[in-house]
Every structure is written in structure tokens, then in C-alpha cells.
Amino acid sequence: MRILPASEFELKREVEYGSPEQNETVRRIIEEVRQDGDAALRRMAKEFDRVEVAELRVSDEEIQAAYAQVDAEFLAALRQAAANIRAFHEKQKRTSWMDLQPDGSLLGQIIRPLKRVGLYVPGGKAAYPSSVLMNAIPAIVAGVPEIAMVTPPATAGEEGINPHILVAAAEAGVKEIYRAGGAQAVAALAYGTESIQPVDKIVGPGNIYVALAKRFVFGVVDIDMIAGPTDIVVLADEHADPEYVAADLLAQAEHDEMSPAILVTTSQDLAESVRLELWRQLDVLPKKAIAAVSTATRGAILLVNSLDEGVDVVNRLAPEHCELLVQEPFNLLPRIENAGAIFLGAYSTEPVGDYFAGPNHVLPTNGTARFSSPLNVDDFLKKSSVIHYSKEALIANGDMIMTLARNEGLEGHARAVEVRLKKEGKLK
Numbered sequence: 001m002r003i004l005p006a007s008e009f010e011l012k013r014e015v016e017y018g019s020p021e022q023n024e025t026v027r028r029i030i031e032e033v034r035q036d037g038d039a040a041l042r043r044m045a046k047e048f049d050r051v052e053v054a055e056l057r058v059s060d061e062e063i064q065a066a067y068a069q070v071d072a073e074f075l076a077a078l079r080q081a082a083a084n085i086r087a088f089h090e091k092q093k094r095t096s097w098m099d100l101q102p103d104g105s106l107l108g109q110i111i112r113p114l115k116r117v118g119l120y121v122p123g124g125k126a127a128y129p130s131s132v133l134m135n136a137i138p139a140i141v142a143g144v145p146e147i148a149m150v151t152p153p154a155t156a157g158e159e160g161i162n163p164h165i166l167v168a169a170a171e172a173g174v175k176e177i178y179r180a181g182g183a184q185a186v187a188a189l190a191y192g193t194e195s196i197q198p199v200d201k202i203v204g205p206g207n208i209y210v211a212l213a214k215r216f217v218f219g220v221v222d223i224d225m226i227a228g229p230t231d232i233v234v235l236a237d238e239h240a241d242p243e244y245v246a247a248d249l250l251a252q253a254e255h256d257e258m259s260p261a262i263l264v265t266t267s268q269d270l271a272e273s274v275r276l277e278l279w280r281q282l283d284v285l286p287k288k289a290i291a292a293v294s295t296a297t298r299g300a301i302l303l304v305n306s307l308d309e310g311v312d313v314v315n316r317l318a319p320e321h322c323e324l325l326v327q328e329p330f331n332l333l334p335r336i337e338n339a340g341a342i343f344l345g346a347y348s349t350e351p352v353g354d355y356f357a358g359p360n361h362v363l364p365t366n367g368t369a370r371f372s373s374p375l376n377v378d379d380f381l382k383k384s385s386v387i388h389y390s391k392e393a394l395i396a397n398g399d400m401i402m403t404l405a406r407n408e409g410l411e412g413h414a415r416a417v418e419v420r421l422k423k424e425g426k427l428k
């Protein structure tokens, strides 16, 4: 991994989001699914996942049978993670409110769950039961009545949906699951096919094809955010342990060849030792083939003159994950403005958040933490404003409303008020 001054570093962002070829592929896939429905999903399962899919929907029997294929240790850990995620998201719940004014008018906000949402659970290079929980639990806490989940029909060349994914879905309470991945699954959720009813919103992370497809269908349905290839920035001082830093960078670099893993440090010594550690740890990493590409092409070790400069670099990069491996992490916390999730101190390694602590791991990537938030209960709610004006309130404020309407040249708006004031004999 290259070491360079932070001032010389230009992050390779997906400015146009994906290459022209990837955009073209996704456009074609979406069009084919719109035209051919289930047949297109089956064709693409063959083309991209190398499997024949007969039945798109996973049966209840298959879901139950998956329990026999997972061990007790996994199930216990999954259940504890689910409890932690549920407890965290319960705190995000909101309630409708109504405010009665002294003049008898009533203003308020009604909050309702979305009716039908689609969850994308990635599964191309690795299977992500943790992403099932992270997608489904906030939707369930929000009270969404219909949840459809899609996930690729093969993972890492192995045919079939990984049983751990099915068990995670069952534990979370998701029953409607389809064997479809990539852009084609997103298109199916947005437009519907013979087997898949369209949804109101699509959430969940995925690779560049999934992220692009979500962007394409936005407007037909809502989406949560662009949660594409994962990324991490570690801000470390001379007190950080190079073994920990290297391990945490690789933990994200192993997700995807497109995943940036970046160290920002005030210490030249740490920079050198992390580079050595990275070589050592990469060499024995099972996902070496992926992490070697991401660290070489997107990774970097950036030198800064002070932690203040380091914080500025973090805010400029706006990472999905930011680890503060410094002596006093809480001192820096208030200044980290752009980050999907912030991990403080040597023992808060990023996988604690990926799997277990409770906050959501579906997070904005590619610098979108400047304006997007982690997946949360609000993503599954919609709001309606409630306005009730009493006769007294309209009489008291009608003049001002008419003034504003006439200022915009909208006489019809003014008259809708005027007609009422006239009838009440209150026109000044």
C-alpha cells in the first residue's frame, strides 16, 4: 500500500457512479426485466450466477429445512445479534403527534409504516446473514406489513441460497424470499414480474450493479441510499497498534475489489509498520485475491501533520466507517462530521458494528455520508401532515394568507380564503 502525504491524495470516487459499460449493462438488465419478467430473471441467473432457477420463490419448507444446516453456535450468536439490533432500532421509533392551538386549530403529523418494501441481501462473493438482520429488523420495528427479500441464487460459485441467510430471514420474521440477485432483482422489485409484486421502497447494500440499479429505479420506488462497495478510514496516532490497524483495514478491503481502505496517521513509524503488517496479514487471508486488488488500487496510507489535519481529511473523504485509533478518541468525536459510523478506541474494531453492537451496518458509501445516514427505522416510515384551522384561526390569519397568495400572483388561492371571510362578514 502506498504511503503519501494526505495533501497529495486524490480519492478515486465513482463520480459518475460506475463505468459507462456498467451503466449500460444495468440499463439493459432493467429493460429486459420490464419486458420479460420472470423469464429475464431466470435468464440472468444463468448468465451472471451460472445457475438454473426453476422456482423463484423460496418455499416455507426450504426455509424451515435450512435450520438443520446451521449449527447451534451460529444460531445463538445470530439471536443475540438480532436482539442487540432490535434494541438499538426500538430507540429510533417515532410517534404521530397533534398540537392543539389556543385558537382551536390543530396541527400534527401522522406517521405510518410503508406498506410493502423490498430488501436486497447481497450474496455474490460472500453470503451476508448479518445484512438480513440489518435490513429486516428496522422494517419490522417500523411495522411494515409486507416485506419481500431478494438475494442471489448462488454465492461464490456455490449453487443455492446459503442456509444461514434463510435462517436469518426466518429469525427476523421475513417469509417472502426470492432467488434473484444483482440489478435484475432490483428491477423486479421496482416494476414487478409474474412472481414478484412491486414494492414501494428498496433498501439494502450490494455491489456496483445493485447500487446502480437502485439509482436507476429511484423515482419509480424510493430507495434508502447508495450503499455500494464498503469503505473505511482509520485515523490513528503513534499509540495505535499496527497489527490492529492492518487487520481493520483488511476487514473491509476483503469485501470487494472496489473497497477503499485508508489509514490517516500522524506517525511515519506507524505508517511503515502498518504497511509491513498488511503484507504479512494479507498473505494468509482467505480472501487475499480480493483484498490484494482493493488495497493496491484503492488503499492508501496518508500522512498528516496533526490530528486536526487528520480530522479534516476524514471529513473530506466522508467514509462509510471511521475508526478513531488514537489515545483520546472522544476528544475527536465532536469534529467528525461526515461518517456513516464512528468507532472509538482500540477495542471497537469495525466488525463489532458489522455484526453485533446494534447500530445498522447498511451505511452510505462513496462519500455519500456527506448527506446520507445509516439505514434506520425512519427509512420505513412515511409522514402525513395534518392541518385543521378553526373559523377563528382563519378569520385571524386570512389577510396574511391572501397577501402571500397575491404576492405570488395566485388570485385563486387568495379567493379560496376570501370567499370564507366574506361569508363570515369578516373581510376587512
Ligand SMILES: NC(=O)c1ccc[n+]([C@@H]2O[C@H](COP(=O)([O-])OP(=O)(O)OC[C@H]3O[C@@H](n4cnc5c(N)ncnc54)[C@H](O)[C@@H]3O)[C@@H](O)[C@H]2O)c1
Pocket (backbone or CB within 6 Å): 025, 048, 049, 121, 122, 123, 124, 125, 126, 128, 131, 152, 153, 180, 181, 182, 183, 184, 205, 206, 207, 208, 209, 210, 227, 228, 229, 230, 255, 256, 259, 320, 361, 362, 363, 364, 365
Ligand atoms: N454499504 C454497505 O452497507 C454494505 C453492507 C454489506 C455489503 N456491502 C457491499 O455489498 C457488496 C456485495 O457484493 P457481492 O458481489 O458479493 O454481492 P451482490 O449480491 O451485491 O451482487 C451479486 C450479483 O451481482 C450481479 N453481477 C455480478 N457480476 C456482474 C456483471 N459482470 N454484470 C452484471 N451483473 C453482475 C449478479 O447478478 C450477482 O448475483 C460488496 O461490494 C460489499 O462491500 C455493502
Ligand SMILES: N[C@H](CO)Cc1c[nH]c[nH+]1
Pocket (backbone or CB within 6 Å): 128, 130, 131, 230, 252, 354, 361, 362, 363
Ligand atoms: N462492512 C459491511 C458494510 O457495512 C457489512 C458487513 C456484513 N458482514 C460483514 N460486513
Ligand SMILES: [Zn+2]
Pocket (backbone or CB within 6 Å): 230, 251, 252, 255, 354
Ligand atoms: Zn464488513
